[in-house]
Amino acid sequence: MFTDMNPKLSVLAAARRGWFSRADALAAGYSDSELRRRLRAGQWSRLCRDVYVEPDTWPVGEQSWDRARRLHVLRTRAVVDRMGDGVVVSHQSAAVLHGLPSWGLDLSKVQVTKALGRARSDLVTDVHRSRFEPGEVTVVDGLRVVSPARAIAETTCTSSYEVGVVLGDAALHQRLVTPEALVTTADRHPFWPGSPAAREAARFANGLSESVGESRLRVLMANHGVPAPLLQAEIRDETGRLIGRVDFLVAGRLIVEFDGAQKYGGVGDVVMAEKWREDRLRACGYRVIRVSWADLAEPDALADRILAAI
Numbered sequence: 001m002f003t004d005m006n007p008k009l010s011v012l013a014a015a016r017r018g019w020f021s022r023a024d025a026l027a028a029g030y031s032d033s034e035l036r037r038r039l040r041a042g043q044w045s046r047l048c049r050d051v052y053v054e055p056d057t058w059p060v061g062e063q064s065w066d067r068a069r070r071l072h073v074l075r076t077r078a079v080v081d082r083m084g085d086g087v088v089v090s091h092q093s094a095a096v097l098h099g100l101p102s103w104g105l106d107l108s109k110v111q112v113t114k115a116l117g118r119a120r121s122d123l124v125t126d127v128h129r130s131r132f133e134p135g136e137v138t139v140v141d142g143l144r145v146v147s148p149a150r151a152i153a154e155t156t157c158t159s160s161y162e163v164g165v166v167l168g169d170a171a172l173h174q175r176l177v178t179p180e181a182l183v184t185t186a187d188r189h190p191f192w193p194g195s196p197a198a199r200e201a202a203r204f205a206n207g208l209s210e211s212v213g214e215s216r217l218r219v220l221m222a223n224h225g226v227p228a229p230l231l232q233a234e235i236r237d238e239t240g241r242l243i244g245r246v247d248f249l250v251a252g253r254l255i256v257e258f259d260g261a262q263k264y265g266g267v268g269d270v271v272m273a274e275k276w277r278e279d280r281l282r283a284c285g286y287r288v289i290r291v292s293w294a295d296l297a298e299p300d301a302l303a304d305r306i307l308a309a310i
Contacts, residue, residue, distance in 0.1 A: 004043055004056055006030075016081075018057065019074045022050040047071065048124045051078040069096055072107040079110040079125050080143055087112045088137055088144045090128060091158060094151035097140045100170050103212045104163040105155065113146065133188060148176040149185035156186075156201050157194030162219050164198055168205025169215040179205070208232045213258045214247055216296055224303035227251050227310070235281060243280045251310045255281060255288045 005013065009028035013020040025035055035052075038044040044052045053074060058067065076093050089097060091111035096102055109121075113128040120127045136150045146154065148171045156164030171177045186202040189195055204222070208231035209215045221229065233249035236242050248256040278288055287309050295302045 004054060013054065017074065017077060019047055019051055019053050019078050021052070021078070025052070047075050048078060051075070065102060068107055069102050072096055072110070075124070076110045077143070079112065083112065083125075086114055086116065087127075088114070088132070088146055089140075090130075090146045091126075091151065091154040094140075094145045095148075095155050095167055097143065097145050098148045098151060098171070098176060099174065100148070100151070100167050100176075101212050103166055103216075104159060106159070111154075136185070147181075147185070149181045152177075152182065153186045153189060153195075153198045153202070154192075156198040157189075157192045161197040161201050162216060164201030165204055165219050166212050166215040168201055169207065169209035169218075170212075172205055172207030173210060175207075179207075206231060210247075211258065213291075213293060213296065217248070217256070217258050217291055220296065220299050220303060221248075221250075221256075221306065224299070224307070226303065226306055229256065235284070235286065237280065237284055243284065244277045246281075250306070253286055254306070254309050255286050256291060256306060257288065258291050 006028055009020060009025060009030070012024045012028065016024075022032075022035065026032075035044070039046060039052075042055065045055050047053050053071070058070075062070075072093065073096060076089055076097070080087055080089065089111070090113040092102075092105040092107065093111040095105065096107070109123075110125045111128070112125060113130050113132075115129070115131055117127075117129060119129045132146070136147050138145055138147050145151070152164060152167045152171060155167060168177075168182055171182070172179065182202040182205055183199075186195070186198040189198075192198070204219075206218070209218060210232070214231075218229075218231075227250055229248035229250045231248060232245055234242060234245050235249070235255070246255045247258050250256055281288055289306060289309055291302065
């Protein structure tokens with residue numbers, strides 16, 4: 001895996017899931033001058049202070065957001081390894097470890113919480129102080145991590161209601177939490193700054209939402225007074241034949257679909273099948289609006305378009 005390292009350091013880096021420390025490199029026979037030379041040449045890259053990775057091992061064609069998530073997990077492992085017992089990964093770092101979306105998350109620092117000691121912050125880590133209720137700490141891939149419900153509540157408090165809905169929807173969809181657990185956990189910490197947003201997001205979360213884009217679109221429609229839609233509604237023709245399952249059915253006759261990844265582009269048969277589906281929906285009396293990521297950047301205009309179509 002680590003082809004540019006000597007065997008001893010390669011084994012150490014593999015055991016650490018991809019990162020290694022200055023002490024590891026020195027123990028494997030490298031000098032500080034060799035370490036600096038490799039950094040300058042791009043053979044190694046600094047993950048945080050005295051912690052490094054080898055870029056040549058990174059997946060080919062990796063998307064920037066996937067790389068940010070992966071490196072954040074490595075940085076989290078390095079921080080926990082150095083801090084030792086008593087530290088629990090929390091907030092957005094815990095959300096990433098639970099496999100939740102990273103949209104809207106600040107991954108510039110590792111977030112951890114301790115029951116004892118003082119809160120502090122440096123260039124790499126924010127250390128929070130808080131007590132843990134029973135069931136609020138679990139283990140993910142060998143690391144002590146706050147539960148998904150608590151990670152969502154913490155992250156919502158320090159980010160935004162919209163981020164909380166995105167995380168809550170995803171956790172429910174992946175069956176990492178129950179609706180009751182989301183609400184109970186958010187209600188359990190009423191004195192955290194930002195807790196009102198966390199409580200509202202927990203109540204609005206819906207596991208039928210299947211993507212970040214759909215979650216953000218739900219928030220946008222609710223904010224602009226669009227009638228609450230049915231999610232993943234099945235549409236049938238007069239004979240009862242299923243035409244398709246749509247993202248949102250608004251006011252009984254307006255279909256709103258989110259096309260976040262241009263999922264029909266470039267494949268002729270798929271494009272024709274989707275065109276047939278949309279023609280059939282319109283023939284049955286439905287109106288269809290398609291929404292893209294670019295539309296979400298202009299919420300007022302998108303809301304006006306949806307409301308005008310109702």
